[in-house]
Structure formats: structure tokens, C-alpha cells
Amino acid sequence: MSEDQLKSSASVASAVSPVKPPPSAKPSSGMSRGQFLLAGYGALAAFGAVIAGSVGRFFFPNVIYEPSAIFNAGSVKDFNSGVSLKWINKQVWVVRTSKGLYALIAICRHLGCTPNWFQDQQLFKCPCHGSVYNLQGTIIAGPAPRNLWRPHLEIATTGDLIIDKSIVQDSSPMRDEPPFFLPIS
Numbered sequence: 468m469s470e471d472q473l474k475s476s477a478s479v480a481s482a483v484s485p486v487k488p489p490p491s492a493k494p495s496s497g498m499s500r501g502q503f504l505l506a507g508y509g510a511l512a513a514f515g516a517v518i519a520g521s522v523g524r525f526f527f528p529n530v531i532y533e534p535s536a537i538f539n540a541g542s543v544k545d546f547n548s549g550v551s552l553k554w555i556n557k558q559v560w561v562v563r564t565s566k567g568l569y570a571l572i573a574i575c576r577h578l579g580c581t582p583n584w585f586q587d588q589q590l591f592k593c594p595c596h597g598s599v600y601n602l603q604g605t606i607i608a609g610p611a612p613r614n615l616w617r618p619h620l621e622i623a624t625t626g627d628l629i630i631d632k633s634i635v636q637d638s639s640p641m642r643d644e645p646p647f648f649l650p651i652s
């Protein structure tokens with residue numbers, strides 16, 4: 468091989484050899500090892516938070532806390548003859564007659580509206596559809612199919628009237644007997 472041929476093949480070889488990167492250049496991987504680990508820990512922490520939240524809800528389920536159906540209405544002696552509106556915020560009227568004491572639940576037996584007490588007429592009248600109840604809670608007019616409920620009554624050793632709205636009666640003669648009627652003078 469001649470000298471010219473050798474030079475020519477050397478120049479061809481240098482023309483096809485791979486280009487080396489400059490010494491200062493680094494390979495581009497998109498994310499460093501530290502960044503990768505940080506992202507992994509972050510994802511793990513987020514997953515742990517979701518699991519902890521789910522487990523927490525298992526121990527604290529949705530519960531609706533309703534007020535107790537039993538309450539102390541105060542001394543029996545404080546209820547004079549007639550209808551007391553003292554506990555209407557608990558949807559209860561306390562009625563005292565010459566024969567004794569009873570209470571009525573202030574919920575209309577038609578669709579649950581709150582009737583109003585008309586002292587001059589001695590009637591409870593429902594403003595929604597016109598049901599009318601007498602002093603005993605008996606339905607005398609309107610669409611309501613049943614009498615007003617009478618709740619369970621009890622007199623504590625202190626002389627206080629304890630009303631339990633979770634136990635009720637609306638039929639005669641049971642509603643006119645203890646514990647739905649207290650024959651006190």
C-alpha cells in the first residue's frame with residue numbers, strides 16, 4: 468500500500484469514528500437518584516395518609532346524636548290547672564285537670580306539623596291541614612287518623628316530673644292510666 472493510500476484510509480477512518488462528548492458533559496437521565504428517592508418517599512407518604520384516613524373513619528363512623536327523649540320537666544307543683552306551654556320547645560304540652568296530670572306530644576298525627584293551643588276554644592288546631600284535637604288530645608276534626616300521643620310520666624323522689632317521649636300511648640283506656648296519666652290532685 469502506498470503512502471497516499473495509507474493517508475486516505477486514515478482520513479476515512481477518522482471521518483466515521485464516533486464523536487466523543489467533551490469531558491465536562493454529563494449523561495442526561497432526566498432525574499437524579501436523590502430526586503427519584505424523594506419522589507418515591509412522597510408517594511409512599513401520600514398512600515400511607517390515605518390508608519390512615521380510611522382506618523380512622525372506621526373507628527369514627529357517622530353517627531347522629533339526637534337529644535335524649537327523657538327530660539326533667541320540673542316540680543309537679545309548678546303545673547297549675549290548664550295547658551302549660553313551658554316545654555313546647557321539646558314538643559310537649561303538660562296538662563293538669565281536676566283529676567290529674569298528663570302530657571301531650573305536640574306533633575300532629577296527620578303529617579307531623581306542630582298544632583297550636585287555643586285557650587279560648589280549649590282546642591289544639593293544626594295549621595297545616597286543619598286537624599283539631601280536644602283537651603284530652605282526642606282527634607275531633609280533620610284528616611289526622613289518630614289521637615295525639617301521651618308520653619310516659621313518672622314522679623321522681625324529688626317531686627319532679629320526668630317525661631319520657633320514647634314511650635307513648637294514644638288509645639283509651641291505656642292513655643288514661645299510669646304511666647300516661649297521673650291521678651294526682
Ligand code: FES
Nearest residue numbers: 575577578593596
Ligand atoms: S299535619 Fe296536621 S293536619 Fe296535616
